[in-house]
Amino acid sequence: MMMCKGATRLMSLKQDRRLTFQERISLRLHLSMCGACRQCDRQFALLHRAGERFESRLSDASRDDASRQAGPERSE
Amino acid sequence: MTDERHSEQDSGAAAQPARMERLTAVRPRLLSFARLHLRDNALAEDAVQEAMMTAIEKDASFAGRSGYETWVFGILKYKILDVMRYQKRLGRLQPLDDESDDDAIDRQFQHNGRWHQDARPASWGEPDRLFESERFWQVFDACMIALPDSAARVFSLRELMGLSTEEICRELEIRENNCWVILHRARLRLRACLEQGWLKEESP
Numbered sequence: 538m539m540m541c542k543g544a545t546r547l548m549s550l551k552q553d554r555r556l557t558f559q560e561r562i563s564l565r566l567h568l569s570m571c572g573a574c575r576q577c578d579r580q581f582a583l584l585h586r587a588g589e590r591f592e593s594r595l596s597d598a599s600r601d602d603a604s605r606q607a608g609p610e611r612s613e
Numbered sequence: 614m615t616d617e618r619h620s621e622q623d624s625g626a627a628a629q630p631a632r633m634e635r636l637t638a639v640r641p642r643l644l645s646f647a648r649l650h651l652r653d654n655a656l657a658e659d660a661v662q663e664a665m666m667t668a669i670e671k672d673a674s675f676a677g678r679s680g681y682e683t684w685v686f687g688i689l690k691y692k693i694l695d696v697m698r699y700q701k702r703l704g705r706l707q708p709l710d711d712e713s714d715d716d717a718i719d720r721q722f723q724h725n726g727r728w729h730q731d732a733r734p735a736s737w738g739e740p741d742r743l744f745e746s747e748r749f750w751q752v753f754d755a756c757m758i759a760l761p762d763s764a765a766r767v768f769s770l771r772e773l774m775g776l777s778t779e780e781i782c783r784e785l786e787i788r789e790n791n792c793w794v795i796l797h798r799a800r801l802r803l804r805a806c807l808e809q810g811w812l813k814e815e816s817p
Binding site: 540541542543545546549550552553554573574576577579580581583584585586587588591592594 | 743803
């Protein structure tokens with residue numbers, strides 16, 4: 538039986554490469570029984586999106602700035 | 614959106630001042646990104662400066678297919694990689710070690726591999742709400758800075774710069790397995806740090 542620590546290893550790996558069939562099965566089994574690990578899985582997935590959010594916030598910066606200078610808001 | 618495209622087509626020269634404004638507006642975000650990766654103010658300033666210069670020089674080659682900011686951001690990513698390579702050549706990058714920093718992770722698990730009671734991951738709420746929170750990103754930045762150098766470097770290359778682990782291996786001359794181990798630890802550290810800093814405040 539895989540324990541939580543081992544399960545987090547697979548959760549992390551999942552963000553970087555495709556898991557093997559074996560790995561997927563044992564992770565899914567563990568997650569089905571462990572609420573704390575399900576949260577951890579969500580958190581890793583969220584961290585994986587951190588960069589993407591950085592990027593989307595970039596254009597917000599100048600849009601905010603532009604709309605502040607232009608006065609009335611442009612409709613998207 | 615349409616009015617903008619028109620002005621770019623009508624007069625290429627007139628588009629430039631507008632872009633300069635956008636460049637100025639986006640500079641703080643570029644800088645905070647570069648700082649997060651390079652962990653050094655002066656180096657980050659230089660990388661952003663160079664990226665902005667390149668953006669101005671190559672303004673004509675901006676095809677407008679992606680957003681302007683995204684295009685500049687792409688340039689910055691190349692500059693950051695250049696700086697990192699240069700630092701590496703100079704021997705200024707600490708060697709990556711994947712063995713010595715186990716303690717922060719061990720604190721989260723019991724000997725039998727189960728979560729420690731006080732380290733059990735809790736819900737962070739809706740991802741979208743989280744991402745919109747300025748406070749969350751402040752905690753995120755602080756947690757990145759608290760990471761050991763090697764963990765931060767690999768995590769940043771992977772999750773902020775979007776390189777594959779294969780590319781990271783080539784860049785840092787490490788085995789892919791090594792890379793996965795470092796990423797696993799970095800993620801565990803980050804999640805614990807974020808949970809401490811973010812959740813404790815959210816739910817008094």
